[in-house]
Amino acid sequence: MAEPLIIERSVPGRRGFRLPPSDVPAVDLEQALPAEARRTQAPHLPEVSEFDVVRHVTRLSQLNFAVDTHFYPLGSCTMKYNPKLNERVAALPGFAWTHPLQPAGEVQGLLQLLFELEQLLCGLTGMSRFTLQPAAGSQGELAGLKIIAAYHQAKRRRRSTMLIPDSAHGTNPASAALSGFQVVQVRSGPEGVIDVKDLKQHLTDDVAGFMLTNPNTLGLFESNITTISGLLHERDALVYMDGANMNALLGIARPGEMGVDLLQLNLHKTFSTPHGGGGPGSGPVGVAERLKDFLPGPQVCRRGRRYAWDRGGRRGVGRVHGFYGNVGVLVRAYTYIRSLGREGLERAGRTAIINANYLKANLQDLYPVPYGRFCMHEFVCTLKHLKAQGVTAMDVAKRLLDYGCYAPTVYFPLIVDEAFMIEPTETESKETLDEFIRAMRAIADEVRTAPDRVRQAPQRLTVRRVDEVKAAREPNLRWSEVGEPARRAG
Amino acid sequence: MEIPDGLFYTKTHEWARREAQETVVGITAHAQDELRDIVFIELPKVGRTVSRGQPAAVIESVKAAFDIYAPVSGTITRVNDAVVQSPQAVNQDCYGQGWLFAVAPSTPAEFATLLSSADYASVLKAASH
Numbered sequence: 001m002a003e004p005l006i007i008e009r010s011v012p013g014r015r016g017f018r019l020p021p022s023d024v025p026a027v028d029l030e031q032a033l034p035a036e037a038r039r040t041q042a043p044h045l046p047e048v049s050e051f052d053v054v055r056h057v058t059r060l061s062q063l064n065f066a067v068d069t070h071f072y073p074l075g076s077c078t079m080k081y082n083p084k085l086n087e088r089v090a091a092l093p094g095f096a097w098t099h100p101l102q103p104a105g106e107v108q109g110l111l112q113l114l115f116e117l118e119q120l121l122c123g124l125t126g127m128s129r130f131t132l133q134p135a136a137g138s139q140g141e142l143a144g145l146k147i148i149a150a151y152h153q154a155k156r157r158r159r160s161t162m163l164i165p166d167s168a169h170g171t172n173p174a175s176a177a178l179s180g181f182q183v184v185q186v187r188s189g190p191e192g193v194i195d196v197k198d199l200k201q202h203l204t205d206d207v208a209g210f211m212l213t214n215p216n217t218l219g220l221f222e223s224n225i226t227t228i229s230g231l232l233h234e235r236d237a238l239v240y241m242d243g244a245n246m247n248a249l250l251g252i253a254r255p256g257e258m259g260v261d262l263l264q265l266n267l268h269k270t271f272s273t274p275h276g277g278g279g280p281g282s283g284p285v286g287v288a289e290r291l292k293d294f295l296p297g298p299q300v301c302r303r304g305r306r307y308a309w310d311r312g313g314r315r316g317v318g319r320v321h322g323f324y325g326n327v328g329v330l331v332r333a334y335t336y337i338r339s340l341g342r343e344g345l346e347r348a349g350r351t352a353i354i355n356a357n358y359l360k361a362n363l364q365d366l367y368p369v370p371y372g373r374f375c376m377h378e379f380v381c382t383l384k385h386l387k388a389q390g391v392t393a394m395d396v397a398k399r400l401l402d403y404g405c406y407a408p409t410v411y412f413p414l415i416v417d418e419a420f421m422i423e424p425t426e427t428e429s430k431e432t433l434d435e436f437i438r439a440m441r442a443i444a445d446e447v448r449t450a451p452d453r454v455r456q457a458p459q460r461l462t463v464r465r466v467d468e469v470k471a472a473r474e475p476n477l478r479w480s481e482v483g484e485p486a487r488r489a490g
Numbered sequence: 491m492e493i494p495d496g497l498f499y500t501k502t503h504e505w506a507r508r509e510a511q512e513t514v515v516g517i518t519a520h521a522q523d524e525l526r527d528i529v530f531i532e533l534p535k536v537g538r539t540v541s542r543g544q545p546a547a548v549i550e551s552v553k554a555a556f557d558i559y560a561p562v563s564g565t566i567t568r569v570n571d572a573v574v575q576s577p578q579a580v581n582q583d584c585y586g587q588g589w590l591f592a593v594a595p596s597t598p599a600e601f602a603t604l605l606s607s608a609d610y611a612s613v614l615k616a617a618s619h
Contacts, residue, residue: 170555392526394552411553468552472529473577 002462003059007479010046016053063462065406067275071432073359075378075409075421076169076217078247078269080352085339086272086332095331100323104308110331111307114324115300117334118284121265124337124345125243126256127286131295131312132330133321137244140264140283141175141211146317147262147287147294148209148238149179154294154315159208159237165194167217167413172242181208188415192218192371196227203231209238214255215245215376217413217421219356229259238262238291246270247425248353248377251346262287271333282329296320351426352377355433359424362437366444370416378423380416389451393418396443398465399457403439491614492519494585498561498601499610502543505585506561506604508595512568515561516589517549517580520614525551528577533569533591540566540593542600547590549580562600564593 029038048056065072072079090096098107118130134140145162152159162181164172166188173183184202189195193216210232214222222228229239241255241263247270249255255263267282268275275281287295296319297312340348353376360369360379367381383393397407397420409421424433446453458464493499498506503521507514522528530550540546545557546566569591573579580588595601605613 414554414556469527469529472527472550472552 003056003063005479006048006053006056007044007046009048009052009056012047014047014049014052016048016050065401070404070406071424071428071436072406073408073422073424073436074406075219075380075423076244076412077275077409078244078266078377078423078425079275079406080247080269080272080425081427082272082274082332083336083339086335089335090328090331095328098327100327108307110327111300111309113334114327114330115302115307117330117337118300120334120337121284121286124250124254125246125263125265125286126254126260127263128256128289129292129295129299130284130286131299131320131325132282132284133296133319133325134264134283134285135321135326136281137242137264137266137269137283138171138175139320140266140285141171141240141242142178143285143296143317143320144240144262144264145175145179145181145209145211146320147285147291148240149181150294150315150317151238151291152208155236159206161202161204161206161208163199163202163207163210165212165216166415167192168211168213169217169242169244170412172211172213176211186210188216188218192216192220193222194224194228196224196231199228199231203235203237205235207232207235207237209240209261211240211242213242213245214258214260215248215378217245218371218380218416219245219248219375219378219421219423220372221248221376225258225260229261233259244269245377248349250349250352251342252349256288260288262291267329267333272336273329273332280326280329282326282333284325298324348426349377352424355424355426355428356422358430358433359422359437363422363440366441367420377425378421380413381420381422382416383418383420386447387418389447391447391451391454393420395454395457396420396447399443399446399454400439401458402460403442405436405439491523492585493607493611493614495607497585497607498604499607499613500559500561500604501613502559504559504561506601508601512592512594513562513564514589514592515546515558516584517558518610519584522581522584522588525549525553525556526581527552528580531573531577531580531590533571533574534566536566536569538566539596540564542597542603546593549577558590560593561604562593562595563597564595566591567594568592 067079067081094109098110104111114132118132121130134143160182161184162176163184163186164176165186176183186202187195187198212222214225216222232239238261239259241260243263243265246265262285264283264285267273273282293313293315294317295313297316298309299312300307301310356375356377356379360375367383369379369381383396393410397410400407411419412421413419443454503518505516505518528549528551532548534540534546540560540563542563543559546560547558549556549558570589573588
């Protein structure tokens with residue numbers, strides 16, 4: 001890569017910033033800290049100017065694919081456009097310069113926003129209350145599972161099984177295992193939705209809950225959802241919905257009416273707050289009326305015309321984030337919801353579904369879609385037929401980078417061989433979708449006529465195919481001086 | 491894809507070689523080919539009891555992480571530490587140097603439920619259609 005590491009730009013003695021002379025008495029470090037807490041050598045930090053840093057970081061950002069520069073059909077991630085209005089509102093000094101310890105009386109506007117955001121999320125999902133604390137979808141899952149455990153504990157019984165479909169996001173079994181549940185897998189049927197017969201076989205009085213994603217990771221609506229929630233409720237087990245795919249339901253259907261007892265929303269997916277490296281994330285958890293006592297506190301409440309913090313539910317599972325979650329992200333999500341309004345959100349949901357179906361209809365002759373006549377907001381192709389040419393789903397994904405599109409999700413969900421998962425979102429124009437279709441069809445041609453071009457992709461980018469195997473087998477995450485042995489992680 | 495005779499197989503693509511005191515377990519050539527480059531392996535502790543069809547080990551490849559199921563129930567007698575150090579051994583020699591763990595079977599009758607090499611070959615053939 002042309003761009004050196006920042007530490008390689010270091011010049012001894014160069015400074016970006018000088019501190020003023022200290023106006024407080026110096027502390028003798030030898031007195032203040034025990035020997036094991038004191039460095040013997042100064043840390044090896046890059047010595048660079050502010051301008052060096054700005055150029056370095058700007059160049060790195062130009063090497064990157066981002067939703068602001070390229071089509072980004074990363075299935076399961078809902079990489080929609082993040083309107084700049086969100087940023088403008090979040091940067092308003094009254095929000096941006098608030099200190100988390102400021103008394104409630106000085107931040108009434110922000111508290112009102114958080115209160116109203118909770119109500120808006122309740123309205124969209126049919127839940128009764130939300131906690132805005134969790135900082136990611138996976139943390140929302142963990143908080144949700146703690147609530148499920150607390151619910152059964154309050155009824156003085158032990159329930160140790162968590163049912164999870166075989167199409168689930170990997171975080172679902174991970175969160176369940178972390179919460180101390182035994183994970184039992186429920187099969188998908190030939191239609192790509194949960195096999196109700198298989199579910200019934202696993203449904204015992206030890207089942208604490210069922211974690212499902214709707215629409216599921218194949219982009220299909222779980223059409224048996226009310227039957228499923230009915231079966232769970234017969235045994236007083238809870239239905240948890242992973243809201244990662246909520247974009248497809250926006251303004252169209254409410255999980256609360258499907259019998260869902262609790263869910264997490266990924267604001268960085270559905271509600272257009274920055275995603276991934278642009279984060280931080282936010283995964284509020286919403287619950288049905290009978291679970292609201294278990295939500296973590298504190299929560300914003302309204303007393304007359306004033307807003308205040310209360311401790312949260314009597315049986316709250318305890319706070320899951322310092323202060324009140326990623327508040328700047330919550331401001332962005334609120335701005336998005338209010339600027340689109342109920343009708344705008346519904347249109348977003350419907351357009352996301354239409355865009356995905358448009359791509360599916362124009363690609364499935366070359367890239368078969370094993371499940372579903374119609375899809376919701378995303379669909380999953382199989383590229384197993386390309387194996388004969390020695391080309392993998394990963395190769396096609398990398399070749400797309402050469403065509404100026406970000407690579408879709410590959411090898412997930414696990415129930416589709418050589419899976420290739422495409423989610424265009426509602427914010428892409430028909431022209432962009434057509435360009436993607438042309439690129440995918442051109443790549444299918446190349447697989448037949450010049451498979452090496454696909455196998456060796458990307459070829460037009462500054463960074464060529466990276467050695468993912470070496471990176472995973474020998475993760476060397478720490479810069480070291482020449483001659484100093486590289487340290488392995490972990 | 492190589493499917494040696496004389497081994498037992500599972501539908502989940504493990505092989506088992508029955509010896510006098512213990513049964514050696516690994517994954518099939520088809521499995522390692524599907525997983526592609528294996529980058530991390532987590533093996534059970536010696537002395538742990540495992541049950542047939544339950545997860546006993548984890549293999550992570552460039553594609554994803556996968557559970558490896560115990561073909562038969564019993565107690566873990568040995569594990570192959572060499573593959574933890576160099577996971578590529580499973581890609582290079584899955585029926586030899588790339589074995590994963592050995593188990594002392596507690597329920598020998600379970601062997602009757604495992605697949606022969608011919609059965610396993612037809613499972614693979616059916617799956618590819």
